[in-house]
Amino acid sequence: MASVSKQPNGGRVVQFVGSDRKRRSVRLGRVSSKMADSIRTRIELLDACNRTGQVPAPELLEWLAKLDDRFHGRLAAVGLVAHRAKKIKQAIGPFLDGYLKSRIDVGHATMTVWGQVVRNLKQHFGTDRDLATINAGEADAFRLFLVGQNLSSTTVARRLQFARQFFTAAQRAELCRINPFTDVRAKAISDPSRQVFVERETIARVLDCCDPTWRLLVTLSRYAGLRSPSETCSLRWADINWQANMMIVQSPKTAHHEGRGSRAVPIFSAIREELQAAFHRAPEGSVYVLESLRSRAMARGEWVNANLRTQFERIIRRAGVQVWPRLFHQLRSSCETELVRQFPVHIVAAWMGHTPRIAISHYLQITGADFAAAAAGRSAVDSTSGAGSDAEIVQSAVRPAAATLGQQPPRARFALENSEDWPPLASAGRYCTGVPVDRAGIEPATPGFSVLGYA
């Protein structure tokens, strides 16, 4: 049926007559006679299947599947098997651009971050590079490239994670066989030097240099722990329940998680006055609390980089205060650090809109006040000024809810709802209407508003 012969150059060739009666040769290169013979047997089997229309045995199919493209191509050339689907060369640049474009499901900020990784990948590999040819070693080299950019370890880790995600997408599209980034990981080590506790005295000096709008923004960041600009700029007057001392904070960052598009946050004593003053100032029909900043942070209904940082740094310098790293984040972090001195971490984490685990690993700080209090034999709670009043506000906020429920005392209810990670304190989406509030009274009535969201 088929024969093996040796060529002058030492290579072997299997010859047979195909079903079209033409003599065909399959070159094997320099292989042992034993190997050549086993291939000859398989070629005979394939030829027989071709003629009789039978499906090759599983073992034979497996052998075929494992062949490299080159040799498989030779078998296909002589009509023994069908040609493999032609591999489309996919350049990395166009693929990544297309991938980003296709992901209409992610937010603007996510797209910005992904764009940075795409930029890095294009820089390192070149836009025309066939992504199927990138191996794990080169993915390792990309990691070192990122390290060389003087990025923090968390950034490197995160960007590698995104690179892995992009290549998984390519793999699923069958544009590459393996994901070269599967095992390329970097340990994210948080940099404690970027953790700063912004003292109340410090922020007071900064507030003195703020215009009213900025006063409110900074106050909401430092004393209610809102994310800026996403949450501060999303806050509406309709979200504020003056009587219940509670506001519903819209949270774009976590909106993609079930039930975490918004949360209830107490109107702490430290923010109430600022909020009320802003309410007085607000023009008739205002919807958003920080309308003017919002218009700068939004364009065509999408978030854009508001770059609050530049202006904030100017204000801080004007106040004669040294600029601290991660401006708004550290205000939020300082707020949470203070709050856990008064309330259990699971409650505070719920107000902050994250889990206790995130609070502990990224937010809670050790401050000089803790050392001072410990040395003086007091608990950290005692050392926080104004603790009593905030605790009262929280109690007053919780009481009506408990009354509505007519069930457990408020504390028990909180513990129940927030025992592990998140069940949301308030599944607040249901009463966030976005309807402009009538500005007639300073404490607008909000009928049907239940604090915990349990009507």
Add this chain to the structure above:
DNA sequence: ATCGACTTAATAGCAACGCT
């Protein structure tokens, strides 16, 4: 009807050819 010798066509094996 069956067997074996002989003939012939098809196929196998080897090596060289010629192109890229």
Add this chain to the structure above:
DNA sequence: AGCGTTGCTATTAAGTCGAT
């Protein structure tokens, strides 16, 4: 150098036919 094709020879399978 590597590849597919082709020429030539050897081998095998199939067909033919006469002797039994």
